[in-house]
Amino acid sequence: MAYLEITLQVDPGDRSAAAAVYAKYKNPFLDTVPGATSKELLVRDEDVQVLHGFRSAADAQAYLESDLFTRDVTSGLSPLLQAAPEARVYDSV
Numbered sequence: 001m002a003y004l005e006i007t008l009q010v011d012p013g014d015r016s017a018a019a020a021v022y023a024k025y026k027n028p029f030l031d032t033v034p035g036a037t038s039k040e041l042l043v044r045d046e047d048v049q050v051l052h053g054f055r056s057a058a059d060a061q062a063y064l065e066s067d068l069f070t071r072d073v074t075s076g077l078s079p080l081l082q083a084a085p086e087a088r089v090y091d092s093v
Helices: 012-032 057-064 067-080
Strands: 002-008 036-043 048-054 086-091
Touching: 002 057, 012 036, 012 048, 012 067, 048 057, 057 067, 057 086
Parallel strands: none
Antiparallel strands: 002 048, 002 086, 036 048
16 A cells, blocks of 8 residues: 655635636546545645545556546646655555
8 A cells, every 4th residue: 555645735715616626537547547546635724635545656656647647637736746756656665
């Protein structure tokens, strides 16, 4: 099991729009991305995080290079971001 954590700096006033992007692409992510097992939206006062579950770290890395992420998700979120997103891949042992 592996996880991809993407941290997004989104103004509180834009968080509902960011949540809409998350909701729009959650099922396509789960249905079409190889190795995808889960996707959760985590909201804190200081940022928003999207936690993705995968069968392997290689699957997580491949998603970061996929059209779904680079073209669709990124273009939907870009106008809402205050800073570049931080992506981290974790491999569970």
